[in-house]
Amino acid sequence: MLRYLEHSPVVIHGSSTGRRYEFSAASPKQRVDARDAESLLATPFFRQVNA
Template sequence: MLRYTECSPVRVVGAASGRAYVFSAERPVQAVARADAQALLATRFFRLA
């Protein structure tokens, strides 16, 4: 589970899985494929939930 730390909606595509994730202030916490989590956590926009 990752938490999006910003307010603006964002759509990201997992580098490993190719799966699309849509995060927003209304839906900041979502399950993310383990293979995609490391790349997202390397940014300042996500942290572990």
């Protein structure tokens, strides 16, 4: 489970799976495939959270 830390809506395609993820201030948390999470967590825009 990742939390998006910004406010602007963003659509991201997972670097490993190609899966489409949509984040925004209204929907900042969602489950992300572990293979994609690694690259997202390497940015300052995401943080891992407990489900």
